[in-house]
Amino acid sequence: MKKILIMGIALIATGSVVAQDLKSKDVPQVVKTALMSKYPEAAKVSWEKEKGNYEANWGGKSGEDNSVVFTPAGAFVEIVKAIPISELPKNIAPYIAAKYKGAKIKEAGKVTDAAGKTMFEAEIKGGDLIFDEKGNFIKKD
Template sequence: MKKLIFTIAAICGIQGGSILVAQDIKSSKVPAAVTAALMKKYPVATKITWEKEKGNYEGNWGGKSGEDMSVTFTPAGAFVEQVEAIKTSALPATVTKYLQAHYKGVKVDEAGKATAANGTITYEAIVKHKEVVFDAQGNFLKVE
């Protein structure tokens, strides 16, 4: 998932005229409030790697790559979002249908299920270095 987030930030993250790039950081540089919030919400998380992106802190862990789960917190420790890596076959059928129609013959590099702090669920598919985003029902929302 770290790869997914970094790719999105590096290729598509332009805001206010500057390119936003996720920066790997040492756990010692992560505010205590962020670490405490992550451990409270995800007590089984281990081998967490950290990035700083858009002023927030992103923790990644799990799976062979260490990137099956990604969570983002503000510097004060407020939960922003979690993104769970999923198999492309787990994407809703409407997402698969859309991708086949709009990206014919192109492989989906990565897929994720994102849950925002307010409970909103979206699906993400990385195709041709672009993040294609869908709502919980699999309806197309945007390309980032």
């Protein structure tokens, strides 16, 4: 019991936030309208709330080939489109091998933000690594 309490306090203290699954009825209409306006092809959408924003996921076998983030006011933040790991810039895999010993890339995505800037995301155990369009490391998310 002590371990669980300590782990809970540590989680709160570090500010770690886990995505919260939402039902469509719990998503503001302005956000759903923004999604359908920008991505009318979105179907069978699942919703999450993460870091105060709303994330819509749809497409593919896992239902997450497209992941779009909107603010509570409906402003577009970014879209992440799933891509084969082989389509990541060639210097990403060697970087991960050197900096994250034994880590394997589980999933990859091409990120486009509201300004049109392109980045790449490589998911490994422990988080997402973000790289610029040339494959240079930016941050761990």
